[in-house]
Amino acid sequence: MRSFGRIFVEIWRSVRFELLSTLGSLLTIFLATLLPGLFWIASKNLTQTEAELKSGLTMDVFLREELTVEQITRLTKEFMGLGGVTGVTYVSKEDALNRMMQKFGPKMLAGLEDENPLPASFILSVDKSVFTQGVAEALSKKISRYPEVDDIVFAGDILNRLGNILRTTEILGFALSVMVAFAALFIIANTVRVAISDRRKTVEIMQLVGATRGYILTPFVMLGGMLGFSGAILSALALNWITGYVSNHLIKLVFLESHEIFTFIMSGLCLGMVGAFIATRKYLKI
Amino acid sequence: MLNVEGVSKYYGQRQAALSNISFRIDKGEMVFLTGASGAGKSTLLRLLYLEEKPSAGRILLDRFDLSRISKRKIPFLRRHVGVIFQDFRLIPERTAAENVALTLEVLGKSGREIRRKTDEALNLVGLLGKRNNYPYQLSGGEAQRVSVARAVVNEPLVLLADEPTGNLDEQNSRELLELLSEINMRGATTIIATHQVQLTAKYAKRTLNLVSGILEKETR
Numbered sequence: 001m002r003s004f005g006r007i008f009v010e011i012w013r014s015v016r017f018e019l020l021s022t023l024g025s026l027l028t029i030f031l032a033t034l035l036p037g038l039f040w041i042a043s044k045n046l047t048q049t050e051a052e053l054k055s056g057l058t059m060d061v062f063l064r065e066e067l068t069v070e071q072i073t074r075l076t077k078e079f080m081g082l083g084g085v086t087g088v089t090y091v092s093k094e095d096a097l098n099r100m101m102q103k104f105g106p107k108m109l110a111g112l113e114d115e116n117p118l119p120a121s122f123i124l125s126v127d128k129s130v131f132t133q134g135v136a137e138a139l140s141k142k143i144s145r146y147p148e149v150d151d152i153v154f155a156g157d158i159l160n161r162l163g164n165i166l167r168t169t170e171i172l173g174f175a176l177s178v179m180v181a182f183a184a185l186f187i188i189a190n191t192v193r194v195a196i197s198d199r200r201k202t203v204e205i206m207q208l209v210g211a212t213r214g215y216i217l218t219p220f221v222m223l224g225g226m227l228g229f230s231g232a233i234l235s236a237l238a239l240n241w242i243t244g245y246v247s248n249h250l251i252k253l254v255f256l257e258s259h260e261i262f263t264f265i266m267s268g269l270c271l272g273m274v275g276a277f278i279a280t281r282k283y284l285k286i
Numbered sequence: 287m288l289n290v291e292g293v294s295k296y297y298g299q300r301q302a303a304l305s306n307i308s309f310r311i312d313k314g315e316m317v318f319l320t321g322a323s324g325a326g327k328s329t330l331l332r333l334l335y336l337e338e339k340p341s342a343g344r345i346l347l348d349r350f351d352l353s354r355i356s357k358r359k360i361p362f363l364r365r366h367v368g369v370i371f372q373d374f375r376l377i378p379e380r381t382a383a384e385n386v387a388l389t390l391e392v393l394g395k396s397g398r399e400i401r402r403k404t405d406e407a408l409n410l411v412g413l414l415g416k417r418n419n420y421p422y423q424l425s426g427g428e429a430q431r432v433s434v435a436r437a438v439v440n441e442p443l444v445l446l447a448d449e450p451t452g453n454l455d456e457q458n459s460r461e462l463l464e465l466l467s468e469i470n471m472r473g474a475t476t477i478i479a480t481h482q483v484q485l486t487a488k489y490a491k492r493t494l495n496l497v498s499g500i501l502e503k504e505t506r
């Protein structure tokens with residue numbers, strides 16, 4: 001087997017006279033891999049956020065008035081008996097005000113101490129079962145029958161809808177990524193086609209001195225692989241920068257983990273090699 | 287060594303480019319292949335370096351039956367056949383030495399062996415001093431000598447030349463034939479196709495003359 005050095009020399013001879021178009025296709029591959037990367041990071045972050053929201057989800061049960069200790073004990077017990085409820089916390093009017101103070105600072109709420117407008121409430125922790133169709137509705141219906149209860153606020157419905165949107169986005173992103181990958185495949189195949197036709201004479205001469213098909217096509221396939229590989233690396237660097245920028249200026253985002261980056265770059269490499277191989281099948285008529 | 291038995295070559299349905307050709311060439315021989323334009327010289331050589339297959343007949347080169355070789359094995363057989371063309375066919379983006387080295391590279395030889403044999407071959411054709419010149423930095427005569435070096439560097443069973451002097455002036459043509467003759471005397475079986483009979487006369491070698499695809503009876 002010949003050394004890697006000789007293969008790279010051969011690749012260099014292929015691209016030397018087509019530097020501009022090679023750089024052009026590198027740029028296109030970079031852009032083409034950027035889109036799937038963005039979708040990947042977005043979906044990763046959304047999924048994580050959704051999971052966090054779901055696990056910390058509560059149902060707020062607002063009460064008509066402050067309850068007595070006996071009432072609190074009785075209702076706590078009864079709420080705990082309802083399916084899906086994993087914890088019950090009573091928040092008095094004073095507690096509610098304190099929480100508000102902590103959240104927004106005392107300045108903004110100055111004056112409220114005299115006449116506290118906040119209602120007392122129960123905060124119910126719920127488990128994942130409330131995300132099954134109809135369960136949350138049944139639960140809030142039961143609770144609203146209590147005469148002490150004024151209003152119920154549950155963010156789960158919105159979250160459910162958010163989840164649906166997320167799934168749709170993921171499917172759309174995946175479909176779009178597949179299309180873009182095909183485009184990248186085509187671009188690489190085309191670059192390699194140009195390289196092959198530029199070197200038609202060289203290929204003929206190589207055949208004449210007894211080069212096998214494998215020997216002749218290896219540099220072309222490696223050229224495709226290198227294009228895909230470097231395009232994906234550039235794209236990973238850009239994605240890392242974008243994620244950092246958004247984290248610093250908008251919202252905290254997580255980047256791909258190292259094994260995911262590896263998968264991402266290797267996908268670029270494979271894409272490039274497959275594209276180039278297709279080109280050699282079609283255009284390297286030997 | 288080379289045995290051509292009843293070989294014909296048709297392109298489509300028209301007249302045969304070669305019809306029922308038979309001859310034998312022994313190891314170490316030097317043979318001229320002559321004939322007018324279109325007589326079939328290049329066609330015969332193409333069969334010998336496996337660019338094409340005969341429509342009928344057999345070609346035996348040493349222990350190989352060229353007419354029956356599978357496509358996969360062609361590269362391996364080509365390594366035993368050196369070819370020279372009228373238009374040199376050097377790779378423009380490789381230097382003289384790199385062009386010669388190609389023959390050895392495809393064989394997977396080590397870098398050291400490649401360098402040694404390449405320099406030997408370039409020395410043989412008198413161009414060691416121009417080993418790093420690119421083809422465009424060589425004269426026609428020099429370029430053809432580089433292609434000779436490339437053809438013989440791996441010591442092929444047979445050296446084929448199709449109009450090797452076609453693009454050279456009188457002086458360079460003589461020098462090239464001199465070089466091929468010298469290489470032949472070192473033991474290489476050599477077949478040279480040409481229509482410049484005035485140049486070959488001096489060597490008084492065996493001559494195969496083609497007339498419209500038919501081999502004339504040998505006079506010598």
Ligand SMILES: Nc1ncnc2c1ncn2[C@@H]1O[C@H](COP(=O)(O)OP(=O)(O)OP(=O)(O)O)[C@@H](O)[C@H]1O
Binds near residue numbers: 303325326327330481
């Ligand atoms: N690929 C081809 N397809 C069809 N006909 C061909 C092909 N190659 C050669 N021929 C025909 O075969 C005949 C022999 O051609 P060939 O090239 O062998 O002649 P030649 O003796 O080498 O001539 P020259 O001295 O001009 O090079 C010609 O009539 C030519 O037209």
Ligand SMILES: [Mg+2]
Binds near residue numbers: 327328449
């Ligand atoms: Mg010819």
